[in-house]
Amino acid sequence: MNALFAVIRREITLARRIGAGAELGIVFFLILISVVPFAIGADQKLIGRIAPAILWLAALLATLLGLDRLLQADEEDGIVDHLLLGDTPLMLVLAAKALAHWLVTGLPLSLVAPLLGLMLAIEPGAMLPLTISLLIGTPALTLIGLVGASLTVSLKRGGLLLSVLVLPLSIPTLIFGATVVKEAAAGRAYETPLMLLAGVSLIMLVIAPLAAAGALRFARN
Amino acid sequence: METATKPSLWLRLANPAAFNTLANRLLWPLIIATVAAFAYGLYGAFMTSPADYQQGETVRIMYIHVPAAWLALFVYAGMSVSALGTLVFRHPMADVAQKAAAPLGAGFTLICLITGSFWGKPMWGTWWEWDARLTSVLILFLIYLGIIALWRAIDEPQRGARAVAILTLVGAVNLPIIKFSVDWWYTLHQPASVFRMGGPSIHKSMLTPLFAMGLAYLFLYLVLLILRMKTELMTRRLERLQIVAADKLAKSTGA
Numbered sequence: 001m002n003a004l005f006a007v008i009r010r011e012i013t014l015a016r017r018i019g020a021g022a023e024l025g026i027v028f029f030l031i032l033i034s035v036v037p038f039a040i041g042a043d044q045k046l047i048g049r050i051a052p053a054i055l056w057l058a059a060l061l062a063t064l065l066g067l068d069r070l071l072q073a074d075e076e077d078g079i080v081d082h083l084l085l086g087d088t089p090l091m092l093v094l095a096a097k098a099l100a101h102w103l104v105t106g107l108p109l110s111l112v113a114p115l116l117g118l119m120l121a122i123e124p125g126a127m128l129p130l131t132i133s134l135l136i137g138t139p140a141l142t143l144i145g146l147v148g149a150s151l152t153v154s155l156k157r158g159g160l161l162l163s164v165l166v167l168p169l170s171i172p173t174l175i176f177g178a179t180v181v182k183e184a185a186a187g188r189a190y191e192t193p194l195m196l197l198a199g200v201s202l203i204m205l206v207i208a209p210l211a212a213a214g215a216l217r218f219a220r221n
Numbered sequence: 222m223e224t225a226t227k228p229s230l231w232l233r234l235a236n237p238a239a240f241n242t243l244a245n246r247l248l249w250p251l252i253i254a255t256v257a258a259f260a261y262g263l264y265g266a267f268m269t270s271p272a273d274y275q276q277g278e279t280v281r282i283m284y285i286h287v288p289a290a291w292l293a294l295f296v297y298a299g300m301s302v303s304a305l306g307t308l309v310f311r312h313p314m315a316d317v318a319q320k321a322a323a324p325l326g327a328g329f330t331l332i333c334l335i336t337g338s339f340w341g342k343p344m345w346g347t348w349w350e351w352d353a354r355l356t357s358v359l360i361l362f363l364i365y366l367g368i369i370a371l372w373r374a375i376d377e378p379q380r381g382a383r384a385v386a387i388l389t390l391v392g393a394v395n396l397p398i399i400k401f402s403v404d405w406w407y408t409l410h411q412p413a414s415v416f417r418m419g420g421p422s423i424h425k426s427m428l429t430p431l432f433a434m435g436l437a438y439l440f441l442y443l444v445l446l447i448l449r450m451k452t453e454l455m456t457r458r459l460e461r462l463q464i465v466a467a468d469k470l471a472k473s474t475g476a
Contacts, residue, residue, distance in 0.1 A: 154375070169395050
């Protein structure tokens with residue numbers, strides 16, 4: 001247990017020291033949101049209608065972009081070898097790393113999302129569902145990304161490949177997450193997509209650390 | 222104990238030479254079966270089967286389109302079994318089969334998408350409709366492309382095989398979830414008028430050529446799979462021989 005806390009603490013410290021902490025993720029999120037009106041036009045009504053989609057797409061991209069370094073730095077300086085030899089199950093260590101990654105990307109994004117939702121003219125009633133859906137859904141994105149990161153860990157330019165591998169698998173999360181916000185904005189019940197979203201996150205919590213640990217282990221052999 | 226001395230077929234196939242023998246024995250019967258099934262199926266599809274009372278002659282696209290969709294899923298299922306063979310049983314032929322199958326599966330998926338688009342033009346009035354089934358097949362195609370891209374990115378076959386096997390299995394677990402989510406998404410955003418197929422009530426005169434075409438596709442897949450596996454084995458052997466030759470050359474020149 002102590003080892004896992006140490007992993008989480010280390011990841012967060014590292015992220016902050018190399019300037020990739022929560023702030024940068026939020027800035028990236030903000031930039032993505034600001035670019036949209038330039039592409040679409042300053043039509044407040046249209047932006048308000050597609051705001052749920054924009055926010056969820058931005059969350060997806062913001063989560064994805066930090067992922068290729070999730071394991072690569074540890075692979076380069078040999079920490080992955082130590083983790084493989086250590087007593088703590090690799091699966092749990094990887095789950096802890098994913099949790100740390102989520103704490104510096106998914107969590108802050110979910111918390112500032114209502115503020116950005118305000119800028120995108122989203123319905124007031126959809127603010128809380130937006131935060132809740134991001135809180136429940138972004139862990140799934142991080143976990144799917146963990147699998148992708150462990151598969152591409154040894155590749156020099158794995159970033160693009162990582163996106164190609166990860167994006168198709170994150171479609172259910174995107175569908176359910178964006179639907180929660182859309183239904184809430186239209187004043188309809190949104191419990192069903194929220195539960196399905198939670199289901200996706202839970203399934204990923206089971207599969208992803210297992211698959212990622214397998215990928216890292218088999219990569220040596 | 223006779224059984225202990227004679228290894229099972231499964232084990233004997235781990236030897237590339239044994240695999241080649243069996244492959245050569247199967248190849249010609251399979252080619253003949255493919256040609257025969259295509260001849261029967263295409264004749265039925267374009268000559269004897271009736272035109273649909275609603276869709277007219279365009280219904281014949283079905284005989285090309287639907288078997289491709291079957292094969293797209295069947296190949297992925299086969300790749301998942303191969304992935305288990307690679308990870309659990311460490312069968313040396315499993316990753317050869319998987320590597321050979323991936324582009325074939327992507328090909329069948331692409332045929333399904335393109336013919337679906339041709340069928341969509343007269344039926345829906347557009348080349349592409351964000352219909353639940355077409356969209357799911359598109360995502361399946363993207364997953365196939367991801368698998369092929371990962372194969373090409375990792376140059377060491379052993380390591381690549383295991384990475385791809387894990388990706389294939391993660392995809393296999395996710396495919397039902399994706400399929401469900403896309404269906405669910407579609408019912409939520411369903412456009413007003415949608416063309417629907419007759420469901421299971423297809424008449425026998427259409428069903429027989431359809432199954433014949435399904436068999437033809439399956440035989441064609443097996444033929445191509447065997448050919449690609451043989452090629453992959455030869456490529457690997459060639460690489461090993463080149464290394465040996467380079468080694469000899471280095472020794473003889475005293476380097």
